Amino acid sequence: MSLGEIWAVLRRRWYFMVPFTVLGLLGGTYLYVTVPVSYQSQSSVALLDSSAVARLAPTFGNPISNAGGSLIVTADVLIRTLESSDAAKELRSRGVTDPYTAGFAPGSESPLLLLSVTGTDREKVLEETDTLTTFAGEQLTVLQEAAEVPPAYLVETAPVVLPQTPVAESKSRYQGVAAVVILGVVSAFLLSILMEGVSVVRRRRRTGPTPQETRTPKRVRAGPLGREVDATAVLTVYLVLAFFIPSNLALPALGGVGTPANVFALLGLLWYVATWLGGRVLPAPGTRPVRVVMCLLGVAVLAAYLADALRGSSHQEILGADRGLIGFLVWVSLVVLVSAGVQERGRLDVLMRRMVVMGSVVAAIGFYDFFAATNIADSLRVPGLRTSVAQVSVMDRGSFTRPRSTTAQPLEFGGMLAILLPFAIQQAFDPVRRHLHVLRRWGPVLLIGGALPLTVSRTSIIGLLLVALVMVPRWKPARRWAAIGVMTASVAVFKVIVPGLIGTITALFASFLSNSDSSTQARTVKYSAIVPYLEEHPLFGRGFGTFTPDLYFFTDNQYMLTVAEMGLLGAAALLALFITGIHHGGAVRRLARTEADRELGQAFFASSLVALVISATFDSLSFPMFAGIFFLILGAGGSCLGFVRREAATAGAPGPRRTEETEETELPRPAESR
Numbered sequence: 001m002s003l004g005e006i007w008a009v010l011r012r013r014w015y016f017m018v019p020f021t022v023l024g025l026l027g028g029t030y031l032y033v034t035v036p037v038s039y040q041s042q043s044s045v046a047l048l049d050s051s052a053v054a055r056l057a058p059t060f061g062n063p064i065s066n067a068g069g070s071l072i073v074t075a076d077v078l079i080r081t082l083e084s085s086d087a088a089k090e091l092r093s094r095g096v097t098d099p100y101t102a103g104f105a106p107g108s109e110s111p112l113l114l115l116s117v118t119g120t121d122r123e124k125v126l127e128e129t130d131t132l133t134t135f136a137g138e139q140l141t142v143l144q145e146a147a148e149v150p151p152a153y154l155v156e157t158a159p160v161v162l163p164q165t166p167v168a169e170s171k172s173r174y175q176g177v178a179a180v181v182i183l184g185v186v187s188a189f190l191l192s193i194l195m196e197g198v199s200v201v202r203r204r205r206r207t208g209p210t211p212q213e214t215r216t217p218k219r220v221r222a223g224p225l226g227r228e229v230d231a232t233a234v235l236t237v238y239l240v241l242a243f244f245i246p247s248n249l250a251l252p253a254l255g256g257v258g259t260p261a262n263v264f265a266l267l268g269l270l271w272y273v274a275t276w277l278g279g280r281v282l283p284a285p286g287t288r289p290v291r292v293v294m295c296l297l298g299v300a301v302l303a304a305y306l307a308d309a310l311r312g313s314s315h316q317e318i319l320g321a322d323r324g325l326i327g328f329l330v331w332v333s334l335v336v337l338v339s340a341g342v343q344e345r346g347r348l349d350v351l352m353r354r355m356v357v358m359g360s361v362v363a364a365i366g367f368y369d370f371f372a373a374t375n376i377a378d379s380l381r382v383p384g385l386r387t388s389v390a391q392v393s394v395m396d397r398g399s400f401t402r403p404r405s406t407t408a409q410p411l412e413f414g415g416m417l418a419i420l421l422p423f424a425i426q427q428a429f430d431p432v433r434r435h436l437h438v439l440r441r442w443g444p445v446l447l448i449g450g451a452l453p454l455t456v457s458r459t460s461i462i463g464l465l466l467v468a469l470v471m472v473p474r475w476k477p478a479r480r481w482a483a484i485g486v487m488t489a490s491v492a493v494f495k496v497i498v499p500g501l502i503g504t505i506t507a508l509f510a511s512f513l514s515n516s517d518s519s520t521q522a523r524t525v526k527y528s529a530i531v532p533y534l535e536e537h538p539l540f541g542r543g544f545g546t547f548t549p550d551l552y553f554f555t556d557n558q559y560m561l562t563v564a565e566m567g568l569l570g571a572a573a574l575l576a577l578f579i580t581g582i583h584h585g586g587a588v589r590r591l592a593r594t595e596a597d598r599e600l601g602q603a604f605f606a607s608s609l610v611a612l613v614i615s616a617t618f619d620s621l622s623f624p625m626f627a628g629i630f631f632l633i634l635g636a637g638g639s640c641l642g643f644v645r646r647e648a649a650t651a652g653a654p655g656p657r658r659t660e661e662t663e664e665t666e667l668p669r670p671a672e673s674r
């Protein structure tokens with residue numbers, strides 16, 4: 001369905017569009033007028049070591065010079081005390097009735113506490129912040145006196161930033177207004193399209209196809225609104241936005257999930273629903289299993305959302321849960337658009353080719369970042385977008401700059417390229433594309449595969465090795481030995497062009513195996529730290545999207561993060577996602593009637609296996625670009641399996657395995673060479 005046709009439907013169903021849109025605007029205006037503006041005041045408090053400890057060299061009596069070490073633990077105890085119910089009761093008796101928070105100051109590695117109070121009365125908020133600051137020092141003294149700490153060894157608090165003048169916090173207010181307006185418009189849109197689809201079905205049942213429907217379709221009016229749109233075109237725009245707008249830039253009101261690509265994916269889902277309800281498209285047959293798995297994930301997400309609502313979570317966690325729901329809808333959009341919306345095999349091949357080409361451009365930007373020791377994405381400014389990742393900067397390891405290209409982090413960059421590499425290799429070997437120049441076929445392989453070691457991370461190397469272990473053994477001996485030779489030569493080339501890189505990567509794995517690496521030790525400690533959260537909410541978790549680093553800590557492990565946020569049900573749904581992707585690849589490889597399709601199935605198998613393994617090395621689905629590409633590939637696997645099954649059913653039975661010589665004589669599919 002073209003945009004012009006959708007516009008025509010909305011005009012015909014004006015009696016839905018106008019009232020619901022007006023109601024949404026009136027509701028938003030009512031909220032804007034009635035909901036008061038919130039104000040927030042903050043103060044910072046540092047913990048200073050005792051005077052007895054400060055007398056020792058090298059502090060020489062200066063407590064500020066020894067504000068570290070074990071005081072981190074003391075600060076954590078004080079924060080938990082301030083957030084307890086007893087402390088809340090005491091503060092209410094002192095007049096602190098507005099919500100308050102206590103935590104470590106962002107980006108601080110010392111016992112520096114950030115205290116904040118949010119309310120609607122500016123003067124009262126300032127007074128409450130001053131009371132909270134004083135109360136924090138009193139509570140620290142009470143804790144130490146209860147432990148009978150000698151006065152000379154008492155840790156003290158020192159206000160570093162006095163209570164600041166309250167600042168208006170209008171973000172949540174505008175979020176509520178926007179939510180009401182969007183709800184009204186979307187409801188009007190869906191009702192209009194639904195009524196149009198119902199009327200079309202009734203008319204066909206009553207009179208049968210009209211003469212206009214039986215004749216040759218009339219020519220569509222030229223112009224952007226009259227041009228037919230399919231799922232491949234919609235997803236191509238999504239890929240452009242996902243790859244070439246830095247993934248850390250998002251709409252301020254939506255946080256990290258509000259990237260332009262994610263917003264467009266949600267609009268794409270509305271387009272598909274309109275086309276489906278209008279009777280213009282049916283879900284592609286044989287592609288239901290992948291959507292069933294997404295329903296399982298949806299059950300886990302909704303159960304975690306309800307668990308978060310019932311446990312009395314903080315305001316920040318509620319916002320995180322709302323963002324989690326939006327992120328899940330984005331994933332659903334991608335899976336539905338690919339698996340149900342792509343109706344032709346050629347259009348699926350075009351989409352996969354475009355994804356690899358754009359991914360290779362992102363890899364080329366990574367090459368520039370590595371050798372120029374910078375990040376080109378830092379210079380990109382998009383009006384209306386703000387970074388959703390704190391302190392995004394150039395990261396180093398050893399003497400090398402770790403590139404991140406247009407992603408938010410080098411791990412996301414390496415993980416995204418690792419799941420794209422199998423498709424770049426498959427397309428390079430595709431017989432349909434053998435007439436193209438060698439650089440057009442093998443350029444993406446060189447760029448994507450060559451950029452992986454430049455990230456100087458174990459995640460990238462593990463992904464690269466998994467791709468080789470899955471794909472190379474399935475090749476014929478001549479190609480297999482040639483690939484082994486190329487990989488061996490590539491290691492030598494890297495040793496010559498980038499001296500020290502191979503040694504640094506080898507040292508990373510050596511320190512990992514010996515457990516002498518600080519990064520590995522930090523992650524190992526977090527394994528036990530996640531257990532209390534699992535024991536507290538074992539089945540449904542704390543809420544999808546609520547376990548954020550500013551409230552808790554970095555997990556660096558998607559499985560740990562899922563267990564904390566969605567419990568055991570969420571972990572089972574996550575494993576089902578990865579296993580479904582692996583099943584798609586294995587089933588395509590088993591049912592395929594051509595060697596090209598068998599290699600495509602192997603690529604889906606390798607990509608999903610890489611995603612399953614490397615998700616244990618970083619919180620993969622927290623990064624919008626990696627998550628978007630993964631779910632797009634997951635949906636593409638389901639779509640490809642549907643096409644292969646229909647081809648096998650049409651043929652009656654799987655045909656004999658064809659040789660490369662036989663395939664070279666087959667006529668190429670023009671759509672796949674685009």
